[in-house]
Amino acid sequence: MEGEDRVLEAVGLVKRYGTREALSGVSLAASRGELVAVIGPNGAGKTTLLSILAGVQRPDAGSLSRPAGEVGWVPQQAALYGKLTVAENLRLFARLEKVADVEGAVERMLEQTGLADRRDDQVATLSGGNRQRVNIAVGLLAEPEVLLLDEPSAALDPRQRERLWRFILDRARAGTAVIYSTHDVAEAERYAHRLLVLADGELLFSGSPAELEAACGAGGLDFEGAFVEFLRRRGH
Amino acid sequence: MRWLLLKDLRILRRSPLLAALLVIYPIAIALLIGFAVSRGPDRPRVAILNELPASARTLSLGGEDVDVARYTRRLFEAVDPVTVRTRAEALDKVRSGDVLAALIVPPDVTRKLETGLEPATVQVLYNAEDPVKARYVQDTIKAQVQDASNALTRKLTQVALGYLKLISSGGRVSLLGRDVDVLGLERAERIVRAARRELPRASASRERLDRVERFAALARDNLSLSDDVLASVASPIRVDRKVIHGGATPLSSFAVPVALTFSLMFVTVLLAAGALALEREENAFPRLVRGLVPRSGLLAEKVGLAAICALVLALVMLAALSAFVDLGWGRFPLWIAAIALGALGFAAMGAAIGGLAREVRAASLLGVMLSLPVAFLALVPSGAVSGGAYDAIRVVSAAFPFRPTLSALDAALNRSGPIGPPLLHLAVLTLAFGAIARLSLVRFAR
Numbered sequence: 071m072e073g074e075d076r077v078l079e080a081v082g083l084v085k086r087y088g089t090r091e092a093l094s095g096v097s098l099a100a101s102r103g104e105l106v107a108v109i110g111p112n113g114a115g116k117t118t119l120l121s122i123l124a125g126v127q128r129p130d131a132g133s134l135s136r137p138a139g140e141v142g143w144v145p146q147q148a149a150l151y152g153k154l155t156v157a158e159n160l161r162l163f164a165r166l167e168k169v170a171d172v173e174g175a176v177e178r179m180l181e182q183t184g185l186a187d188r189r190d191d192q193v194a195t196l197s198g199g200n201r202q203r204v205n206i207a208v209g210l211l212a213e214p215e216v217l218l219l220d221e222p223s224a225a226l227d228p229r230q231r232e233r234l235w236r237f238i239l240d241r242a243r244a245g246t247a248v249i250y251s252t253h254d255v256a257e258a259e260r261y262a263h264r265l266l267v268l269a270d271g272e273l274l275f276s277g278s279p280a281e282l283e284a285a286c287g288a289g290g291l292d293f294e295g296a297f298v299e300f301l302r303r304r305g306h
Numbered sequence: 307m308r309w310l311l312l313k314d315l316r317i318l319r320r321s322p323l324l325a326a327l328l329v330i331y332p333i334a335i336a337l338l339i340g341f342a343v344s345r346g347p348d349r350p351r352v353a354i355l356n357e358l359p360a361s362a363r364t365l366s367l368g369g370e371d372v373d374v375a376r377y378t379r380r381l382f383e384a385v386d387p388v389t390v391r392t393r394a395e396a397l398d399k400v401r402s403g404d405v406l407a408a409l410i411v412p413p414d415v416t417r418k419l420e421t422g423l424e425p426a427t428v429q430v431l432y433n434a435e436d437p438v439k440a441r442y443v444q445d446t447i448k449a450q451v452q453d454a455s456n457a458l459t460r461k462l463t464q465v466a467l468g469y470l471k472l473i474s475s476g477g478r479v480s481l482l483g484r485d486v487d488v489l490g491l492e493r494a495e496r497i498v499r500a501a502r503r504e505l506p507r508a509s510a511s512r513e514r515l516d517r518v519e520r521f522a523a524l525a526r527d528n529l530s531l532s533d534d535v536l537a538s539v540a541s542p543i544r545v546d547r548k549v550i551h552g553g554a555t556p557l558s559s560f561a562v563p564v565a566l567t568f569s570l571m572f573v574t575v576l577l578a579a580g581a582l583a584l585e586r587e588e589n590a591f592p593r594l595v596r597g598l599v600p601r602s603g604l605l606a607e608k609v610g611l612a613a614i615c616a617l618v619l620a621l622v623m624l625a626a627l628s629a630f631v632d633l634g635w636g637r638f639p640l641w642i643a644a645i646a647l648g649a650l651g652f653a654a655m656g657a658a659i660g661g662l663a664r665e666v667r668a669a670s671l672l673g674v675m676l677s678l679p680v681a682f683l684a685l686v687p688s689g690a691v692s693g694g695a696y697d698a699i700r701v702v703s704a705a706f707p708f709r710p711t712l713s714a715l716d717a718a719l720n721r722s723g724p725i726g727p728p729l730l731h732l733a734v735l736t737l738a739f740g741a742i743a744r745l746s747l748v749r750f751a752r
């Protein structure tokens with residue numbers, strides 16, 4: 071199944087900042103409807119990896135299976151114009167993405183994100199949760215097959231988080247491959263089919279949550295504790 | 307790109323405080339500068355060459371000696387006089403900017419004043435490279451020479467009136483050391499009348515004497531009008547002005563390009579820098595450059611945005627200024643060329659600042675901090691600092707759009723010189739700053 075449904079594949083990605091290697095030969099793949107979580111401590115290289123997949127940065131080595139412009143990308147910080155309304159932001163990016171039916175795409179995203187009643191509010195006046203929903207909506211305007219989300223839940227309270235994940239799971243169920251980063255291990259365990267563990271730019275593990283649990287040897291500790299122990303054993 | 311431009315205009319419209327500041331601030335600055343520029347420095351240095359021989363330093367008018375120095379003292383109070391010995395030295399000092407002007411009093415001044423047959427002429431050489439300075443010197447010297455001239459006129463009039471009174475009424479006068487009794491028309495008339503009475507009624511001489519008497523009466527009556535006639539006698543001293551080099555734009559019209567250039571600079575630099583930095587501050591930059599808009603396209607959009615706004619503002623300012631200053635609307639296409647290229651130069655500079663600063667507030671601060679000194683440097687007159695420092699200032703000024711924009715606008719508005727070179731200069735600066743801005747965007751995404 072994996073071979074046929076594969077929508078994104080990256081091989082041997084390397085990124086250097088000066089002499090420092092932020093990514094050292096990371097490979098990954100994602101299939102239709104798959105939820106892939108990239109976990110790792112701060113500074114592990116998660117943002118670097120996602121922005122290379124998104125085409126914001128170019129890798130120093132390695133290859134991508136599809137042009138980066140074809141994937142949807144949701145940066146960690148909402149990339150929106152505060153002085154424009156929700157609808158104006160969506161319309162602007164739909165036009166820049168050269169979406170065929172601009173108004174249709176805007177209405178669809180307003181409806182899916184449940185922000186139809188806030189459409190004429192300036193983004194600067196929205197709560198963090200709503201701003202993040204608009205941010206994600208912009209990433210989905212062109213109906214991409216792959217959606218990249220960089221720490222999408224980091225700034226949200228538990229209720230907003232809950233709503234966010236319902237929304238993302240809906241997208242995955244509809245066939246979108248979702249790759250997201252998080253440093254919250256429990257979240258990754260709950261909402262991912264596959265986990266990639268990244269530390270100091272190195273890919274330490276790739277597999278299902280259950281497989282990671284087994285590799286960590288949870289032995290009485292909770293999953294997060296086991297994960298920290300796992301990193302420690304691997305020298306991080 | 308069109309959508310980005312519309313987006314930026316919409317954001318600008320929704321930031322009324324910023325938009326108002328961008329309009330009011332430059333206009334206020336422009337007015338202040340116009341005001342400051344129309345006031346000259348205190349006591350300008352003026353070289354004085356006195357070619358009068360020592361023997362000719364007093365005037366002999368109507369037997370009275372007048373000390374020329376009395377009339378020049380007033381001038382020396384208004385300027386900081388530098389005595390020079392030769393014409394060449396005077397010319398040198400003006401050319402090098404050591405003095406703002408040179409006043410030359412030729413040797414024949416006293417002789418011409420004494421004979422009163424032709425006006426005495428003093429010469430003023432000044433460096434008109436900078437209209438602010440030139441106008442000031444011109445005004446100061448003109449006013450002082452006018453004062454001296456008026457005083458001499460009064461003196462001459464007094465002397466002439468004395469002579470006329472003598473002719474009219476007669477009296478004693480000292481001539482060549484001897485006391486002479488002048489008859490005068492009045493007494494002449496009386497003598498003629500008495501002589502006439504002694505002649506026989508039918509005598510032909512009686513009628514001839516009648517004519518002499520009528521002439522004397524007529525002359526006396528008309529001489530009493532001479533007060534007014536003499537008062538309107540032309541100034542005895544004439545000022546012969548000579549520009550050493552540089553264009554000569556009168557100050558009031560020079561203030562217009564200065565004010566315009568300042569406004570252009572502020573609006574354009576701040577808008578381009580702010581709009582570019584905003585893309586990063588709102589984190590939109592990475593989203594835009596991953597295939598949606600090329601980096602150069604984004605730069606072009608920001609430069610275009612700033613230039614369009616600046617063009618509109620400049621035209622509004624010109625329309626408003628035309629109420630106070632006489633502007634030659636016939637050269638409108640040249641104005642547009644000067645404003646447009648100036649705006650492009652400033653916008654490219656603003657984009658470079660916005661690219662380096664990456665944050666709206668930092669970009670604005672950097673924009674102001676960089677623009678103001680450059681503008682003031684460009685306005686430093688040549689005589690104000692030493693030659694070496696002035697050369698350094700010229701080099702720095704040439705690296706920024708202020709000076710060429712000012713030259714282009716001055717050329718377009720006041721025909722102060724050819725407009726081609728400053729326009730070309732601006733085109734080069736636009737490309738150079740555009741390249742810097744483009745380089746600054748390479749690492750902009752993070």
Ligand SMILES: Nc1ncnc2c1ncn2[C@@H]1O[C@H](COP(=O)(O)OP(=O)(O)O)[C@@H](O)[C@H]1O
Pocket residue numbers: 087092110111112113114115116117118119752
């Ligand atoms: N533009 C950059 N210049 C230099 N170093 C960078 C740059 N971006 C990221 N890094 C470094 O690369 C490493 C990975 O960063 P990042 O991908 O942001 O980590 P994460 O998202 O997992 O926290 C960090 O050590 C970070 O300091």
Ligand SMILES: [Mg+2]
Pocket residue numbers: 116117118146221
């Ligand atoms: Mg990160």
